Structure formats: structure tokens, C-alpha cells
Amino acid sequence: MQLKGIHHVSAITANAKSNYDFYTKVMGMRLVKKTVNQDAPSMYHLFYADEEGRPGTDLTFFEIHRAGHTYPGTRSISTTSLRVKSDEALKYWKKRFEEHSVEQDEIRERHGRNTLFFRDPEGQRLILISDESNSGVEAGKAWEHSTVPEEYGITGLGPVHLTVNDTAKTEKVLTELLGFRKKGTYEQWVVYETGEGGTGAEVHVEEEPDGQPEKPGRGSVHHVAFRVNDEDELKKWQEIIQAAGYPNSGLVDRYYFKSLYFREANHILFELATDGPGFATDEDVDHLGESLALPPFLEHKRKEIEESLTPLDTSRS
Template sequence: MEFTGIHHLTAVSGNIRENYRFYTQVMGMRLVKRSVNQDDVSAYHLFYADAVGSPGTDLTFFDWPVPPEKRGTHSIIRTCLRVNGQAALDWWVGHLADAGVQTQGIAEHDGRLTLEFEDTEGQRLALVDDGGAGDTPVPWDRGPVPPEYQVRGLGPIVMSVPELRMTDMVLTGVCNMRQVRRYPDPENPRNTVHVYQMGQGGPHAELHVAVQPEKPVVQPGAGGVHHVAFRTPDEEQYHAWARRLNELGVRNSGEVDRYYFRSLYFREPNGILFEIATDGPGFAVDENAETLGESVVLPPFLEPRRASIVAALKPID
């Protein structure tokens, strides 16, 4: 039993209107679900992805007007988005410059060409050449990015811990990941980044763990990451993961039905929140595929409160 890759990553925005502009108009991703945080209905939960919201392409945001994150360890520190080939990265260098986004220039990290930058709130991102690995996304033909250069999905995800031993025990002993290699930390070459692989491997199925003992503890906020979710293909394996966590004594949320997928949450020893999420049912379960993300949709258990929930949301278009 293994995860098949990254399912989605959820971060925090303190300016959701600018967030919507950046990820649709600059990054060229499609808003595939305009909903609310199911545990805090005062906040939007926006999902950006490929044209249909394929698992593994979702970058999502909670709309929380909080101060900016104070960076540190015990956190996810960079979200990588995959593109295919040197030509794609070259195109993005020019595109981001035209949008006023400063980049670090194309560099090789862990043997892959990488372009690091930040969004308007300091969310640390990178475009990584995946060489065409992983599932083929569905291009978004109404966005500003040509199909051949579009974001293909998530991965790798980079997290920071001050000490590896207990985290390694959870990643390998609980999550069945494999530590496959290591490389010098680009921020501080004296430190090491350890690469953990899921399923068949590839950048879409990797978690990179930077050991950074000199860093302060993160203070969460806008521009930071809330959690990362790993893919499990179906409900049978999802239930098996729930049993596994319980049998191993790992504190967890219990099974949670998010309507678009099934979720299971737990924290690794440094407090970073992990989620296990099913590939289905998917975002078209309550919307026509042609109009995904165009209006606020709510899971059935929130529909009776629609009027009050929608009235409290600010416009983002």
C-alpha cells in the first residue's frame, strides 16, 4: 500500500482577490472550485488546477486575513509546479518578468532545471522541468499560457524540519515512502535535503525534507502552507490507511468526507499537517465541467445555509 503522489497542497492567502488574479492570469491555472472552508465557512476555499481539476494538479487556498507568515522550520517551505522542458522554463522567465515577478533565474536543483520565485504574498514557488513524467494534465484552453507551457501539476514539495530521525520514522514506517537520495540544501549547502519517493516515483511523487536546525520555528500566516495531501486511488485503500494509522497509534482526524474527495489528516512529529485524499469523486460531481469555478458551490451539508454563507463572502472577480 503506497501513495501514488501529491494530491493537492493548501496554502493561506490574506488577499484572496489578488490571489485569484495571480493564479489565473499570471500562472494560467483554472479556478475549478469556488467554495468555502468546510470548517470555517466565513472563508473562501479556492482550487486552481488543470482544466478539469485532475488529482495532483490542485493548488488550493484558504482566505484568511491574517498577518504574513514568519518563515522558519517545522513547515512546508516551497511548492514546486511542474512544466515540461527547457523551452517551457525559458518561456516562463519572460512571462513572469512581463508580469513584474522577480525570479532567481533557471538553476539546477537535485538534477532538475528549476525556476524559483514567489507570488504576491511571499508564497514560495518553483517551476520544475519534469521531463514529461507523471499523469498528463488536461490543458486549459481559455487561459493566458500556451498549452505546451502550462503547469502540469504539483511536485516535488519541500518541507523543513530541525531534526530528521522522527520524521523519517513516520515517512518510511507509517507512510511507506522510500528515502532514495539526498542533495545539498540550496539555501545553505552545509545542510542536506533528503528525497522521499512515493509509488513509481518522479517529481510528482516526491517529498523533499530539508534538515535546517539553525532556523527558528515558523509562525504561520499568509503566504505560508497549511497542509500537503497525498494521493490514494480509491476508497478501499483510503479505509486501509485509516486502519493503519489507528493500528500504529498515530493520532488522526478519522475519516472526513469532503464531498469532492475523502480525507484523513494527521501530523508528522514536527507538527506539519499531512492529508491522505482519494482521487475521486472529483470536482464535476456538482458542476458542469464547462462552468467549473464560475459560481460558489457548497457541499450538500452546507446548502441549507447558502444564503448566509454567500452573503458574507466578498467578490473576487
């Protein structure tokens, strides 16, 4: 078995409305699911992705109203990457970020690819990465109704960056337990890949031996999920992870996919998630994200849940 790449990344926002405005209007991503945190249904869980919400394209946010400032440190998913088709797209985004007063750096090469580092309004650390010279896991498709021209749109998730105190511990989990391959190094980063490789299947690890653990808050990343084919394969992964001595959640039914959670040796939360059944399970593809979607096991609490949430209009004319 091989993990197929990045499935999704989940982060924290303190304001769902502002988050929605930035990621749909400025970033041009599609809201493919407006639902709730199944473990705490009084908070929104928003999923932004490509045109259909394909696995490997989902950037998700839990809304925690009182989330404070993030103090960066180790034991963290320190940066999330978003894929675009070309180097030309990065030039478009450079200008777009200037127009929208988005904090950004200069375009520069990282590990043989051109990239653009930026931050969202809550300080979320993000990198746009060009797929111009990329080969490997196929990207998704930018949404044709986006605020961004299709040729420049976000097509999926790129490498996740981990900051840890001891790279050797995380490397052992990635390579010996999860089957990643060590691909190379650049600057202070070590690169690992899985499956078909490429930008959609990489983890970049940075070591800070004396660093203090990150204090998470708004704009921090909660966990990263990796792709598995189906539930049968997920069960086999559970056996492998359990045999290696890592406490885990057991299989969890998230309705849109099934999951397994565990913490790797530097305490970063990893999830393995199935590719299906997907976000069109309970909504028409043309109307994804327009209304509050609840899994069947929460539907009987809809009235109570809706009353606990701040109204968020995501309808599209």
C-alpha cells in the same frame, strides 16, 4: 498499498480577489472550484488546477483576511513546486515573470532537473520544475483556454519541500509508516518518493536542527495531501496510522474527495485524500469554478454564507 503521489497542497491568502487574479491571469491556472472552508464557511476556499482538476494538480488557498506576514522557519512546508513540460517552458516563464514583475531567481538544476524559484505577491515560495527528463507519475494537462500557451502551461504539482528540526523523525513517518522510498540527496535536501515516483510523487526534506518554528501567515502552506485510490483504501490507512499511535481526524467527507488528517513527528500536517469523486460532481466540466459551489451539507446555509463572503466574480465569457 502505496500512496500514488501528491494530491493537493493548501495554502493561505489574505485576499481572494488578488489571489485569483495572479493564479489565473499570470500563472494561467484554471480555477476549478470556488467554494468555502468547510470547517469555517465564512472564508473562501479556492482550487486552481489543470483543465479538469485532476488529483495531483490542485493548488488551493484558504482566504483569511487578517492573515499576517509569514516568518519562515521549521515545522513547515517551505516550498511548493509546479510542473511544466520542458526546459523551454522555463525560459518562457523567466521572461513572463520579468514582464509581470514577479520576484524570481535564475533557472538552475535541482536534483537533475531544471527549475525556477519564484514568489507570488504574498511571498508564497514556489518552484517551477521541468518534466523534460522526468519519468513517473503522469502530469495533468494545461488548460487550453489559459492566458499561457498550452505548451508552456502548468501541468500539476511537483515535489513539496519540508523544513524540519529532525529529519530522522520525518523519515520514519515517510518510510516506515507511509511507504515512501529514500531516493537520494542533493545540496541540503533528502529526497523521498512513493508510487510510480517522479516529480509528482516526491517529498524533499531539509534539516535545520536549531531553527525556530515557522510563524504562518499569508503565503504560508497549511498542509499537503497524498493520493489514495478510494475510501476503502483510506480506511485501511486510518487503521495503520492509528496503530502507529498518531492521533488523526478520522475519515472526513469533503464531498469532492474523502480525507484523513494527522500530524507527522515534526508537527507538519499531512492529509491522505481519495482520487474521487472529483470536481465535476456538482458542476459541468466546461463551467468549473464559475459560481459558488457548496457541498450538500452546507447548501441550506447558502444565503448566510454568501452574505459573509466578499463578492468574487469568477465568471468567464
